[in-house]
Amino acid sequence: MRNVAVLLSMTLVASVAHAEGVEPKNPKASTASRVYAATTLLNAADGGLISVGFSTLARMAPGARKFETLHSIKGDSLSRVATGKQGEVLAMWEKDPSIHYFTRDGRHVMLPQPSPPREGINRFEVEFLGFLPNEREALVHMAGSELGKSMRYDVTFRITLNGSKPPEPVVQMVSARQIDMNVQRAVYVLPKKAGQGCDQRGCDPVGEVVAFVFDENGNAQRKTILNGAELPVTNVHMVWGQKDAPLILRVELQRNERVLARWRPGDAKAEVRPITRSSHGEPRFYALASGDVVETNVDYDEGLTLMRHGVDGSRHVTAVPVLADPDNYDHHVHGIGVREDGRLWMQWGDHLLFFGRNTDAAPRVHNIEPLLTRRAEWAGVDVYVPSQDVLWVGIDSARSRDFVRLDLADADKRAKPFAQQKVTRE
Numbered sequence: 001m002r003n004v005a006v007l008l009s010m011t012l013v014a015s016v017a018h019a020e021g022v023e024p025k026n027p028k029a030s031t032a033s034r035v036y037a038a039t040t041l042l043n044a045a046d047g048g049l050i051s052v053g054f055s056t057l058a059r060m061a062p063g064a065r066k067f068e069t070l071h072s073i074k075g076d077s078l079s080r081v082a083t084g085k086q087g088e089v090l091a092m093w094e095k096d097p098s099i100h101y102f103t104r105d106g107r108h109v110m111l112p113q114p115s116p117p118r119e120g121i122n123r124f125e126v127e128f129l130g131f132l133p134n135e136r137e138a139l140v141h142m143a144g145s146e147l148g149k150s151m152r153y154d155v156t157f158r159i160t161l162n163g164s165k166p167p168e169p170v171v172q173m174v175s176a177r178q179i180d181m182n183v184q185r186a187v188y189v190l191p192k193k194a195g196q197g198c199d200q201r202g203c204d205p206v207g208e209v210v211a212f213v214f215d216e217n218g219n220a221q222r223k224t225i226l227n228g229a230e231l232p233v234t235n236v237h238m239v240w241g242q243k244d245a246p247l248i249l250r251v252e253l254q255r256n257e258r259v260l261a262r263w264r265p266g267d268a269k270a271e272v273r274p275i276t277r278s279s280h281g282e283p284r285f286y287a288l289a290s291g292d293v294v295e296t297n298v299d300y301d302e303g304l305t306l307m308r309h310g311v312d313g314s315r316h317v318t319a320v321p322v323l324a325d326p327d328n329y330d331h332h333v334h335g336i337g338v339r340e341d342g343r344l345w346m347q348w349g350d351h352l353l354f355f356g357r358n359t360d361a362a363p364r365v366h367n368i369e370p371l372l373t374r375r376a377e378w379a380g381v382d383v384y385v386p387s388q389d390v391l392w393v394g395i396d397s398a399r400s401r402d403f404v405r406l407d408l409a410d411a412d413k414r415a416k417p418f419a420q421q422k423v424t425r426e
Contacts, residue, residue, distance in 0.1 A: 015421040023054035023077075027400070032358050033064040035403040039171050041383040041392050044083040045131075049385065049392075051403075053076050055185055057100075062387070066372070070102050082138070090129045090138060099129070099140065100141055101161055114140055114157040114167035122147045128156075130183040133216035136161060139170075141181050151195075156186060157322045158218040171212045172221050180238045180247070185265075186212045186220075187247065191238045192228055200424045204254075206233035211247065213265050224242060225270045227253065227262050227400055241287030241294075242338055260309055273313045288334045294344070296333045304333070320353070320363065320418070335382025340389055341406060346365065354412050364415035368393065384408075 009177070027037035030051060035041065038053035047062040055076055057066040073093045080092040089102040098110040116124045126146035131138050141156045156171040173188055177198045180187040191198040192207035209226040225247070226233060232254040239248040249261040249270070258277055261270040278297045286294045291311040298304055303321040309413030310316070322331070330349035337345055343353040343415075350369040353362060371393060379401050391411075392403040 009179075010187075023400075024346055027053075027127055028320065032060075032065045033068070033405045035392070037400050039078075039401060040381055041403055042081060042083065043383070044087065045085045045386060046083070046087045046091075048083075048087065050081055050083060050089070052081055054078065055093075057081065057089070059089065060085075061087070064350070067417045071100060071108065080126055080129045084131040084135065086135075088131065088135075090131065092126050092129060097333075099126070099159075109160065109161075109163075111161070111163055114142060114159065115141075116153075117155060117169050117172065121145070121153050122146050124153075127178075130181075132158070132214075132218050137218055139183055139214065139218055140167065141178075141186070143178070151336045154178055154188075155234055156181075156212075156220070156224070163204075170214075170218055180235060182368050183218075185214065187238070188212075192403065196300070200237075202235050204234035209233070209236055209249065209261075211227055211265075215422065223232060223265070224259060225249070227269075231272065232257075235330070238425040239287045239293055241285075244289040245287035246291050246292060248291070250285060262311065269275070271311075272417050273309070275309055284336070288338065288362045293337065296346070298329055298331050298333060298338065298348075304331075319414045320348075330378065332378075332380065334380045336377045337382070337384045337392075339384070340386045345384070345408065347378070347393070350378075351409075352391075352411055353407075353418075354408075363418050364412065366415040367413045368406065368411070371395065371406070375399065 023037060028309060030036050035051050040052050040421050042050040042052060044050050045323035050058040051058040051067055055074055056072040057078055059070055060067045070089060073096055076093040076095045077092045078091060081205040082090040086104040088104050091100045097113055099113060101109040101111055115128060121144040126140060127143050129138060137254045139156055140159055143152060143154045149289055151174060154176060155169050158170050159167045159168040171186060176188040176190050178188050188210050188416055189203055189206055189351060190208045191203055192205040205228055207228045208224060211223045211225055213223055214220050232256060233251055235252040237250045239250050246262050247262045251259045251261050251417045259272045259274050261272050263270040284296045293309040295309060297305040305318060306318040308316040326410060331347055333346060335347040339345055343357060346353040348407040350367060352366045352368055353363040355363045376395050376397045379396040381394035383392040389408050391406045391408050393406055395402050395404060
């Protein structure tokens with residue numbers, strides 16, 4: 001079994017390796033059950049799977065059992081990827097100046113990156129790619145800073161995939177902090193004062209939180225979600241989760257208070273509900289399609305707590321005691337998600353927890369530590385494939401990251417009841 005020293009040393013080595021972008025010289029060929037040397041996996045819009053692996057972009061088509069390499073740039077690192085409904089792919093590498101477009105009929109087209117709309121913008125780089133629903137155009141979000149200044153400069157362009165028109169700016173922001181971006185919306189936190197610092201750690205005071213809502217052709221309409229004159233906001237964080245979840249924000253207020261703000265296009269303003277602050281650990285939040293939010297907290301002595309924040313302001317609290325394993329030092333929540341049938345799964349340390357239709361039911365537990373090889377640790381990157389009910393579990397070794405395929409239906413059958421559980425409703 002592992003010990004504390006091994007845990008700490010392996011975690012540090014793995015973190016340094018990925019921070020430096022280290023890629024194995026001779027990575028093994030990926031298979032249907034294991035992906036080697038990948039930073040992450042992405043669910044493609046057509047039901048396939050994309051392997052984003054350092055210098056290499058690879059795809060497993062729906063129903064296929066192996067990956068095909070779409071493109072690789074030696075000495076470079078893949079930075080942005082988007083997929084279309086019919087299997088098209090957009091990709092960017094860090095050093096390469098082109099946007100690579102892989103068409104549904106197998107063509108590889110290279111499009112130029114958009115240029116800054118005016119002079120004086122430094123390190124203007126791509127931060128997001130996305131196919132528009134019209135399938136003829138895409139959104140490219142880029143950001144940089146003004147020379148000699150710390151002000152951030154954001155521009156979202158609309159580009160034509162056949163290159164027939166020059167890139168067109170559709171949204172431009174200065175000194176704003178972007179917290180979410182997709183082809184449906186872009187969300188920004190706007191500081192109240194010019195030159196005010198505004199980042200992940202704080203943005204006090206916040207003047208406004210706005211969303212630019214895109215139509216199928218990329219035209220943007222600005223909407224105000226939160227107004228700092230009405231709510232004393234000090235910082236804002238996105239709550240990500242299921243694909244169809246509404247826009248949900250975790251909002252920090254003055255006097256150390258916090259709320260959840262829910263908003264959908266068409267709403268006049270966000271609905272705000274207060275939530276309690278955890279007394280221990282760093283909470284993790286997951287948004288459900290219903291609008292409910294699952295909050296997880298870990299106490300190394302007491303165990304795992306799940307708090308479900310209802311849209312109506314209700315709370316369901318479920319406590320899962322620490323598993324009785326003296327050699328298990330890993331109590332982190334590495335992944336959380338919802339299966340195709342609506343049931344919640346969670347990777348807690350070396351175990352998968354399977355919940356019922358609601359989290360009030362006692363979970364079933366399956367030990368997945370045998371997936372770990374010697375001198376390896378969980379990467380904290382789990383990718384669920386709904387069409388197959390399959391979980392790809394990320395594993396970090398000293399010099400690389402792999403993903404192992406786990407059939408959740410099979411794991412669920414092997415799981416054992418975990419009856420020790422306390423549920424409260426408020």
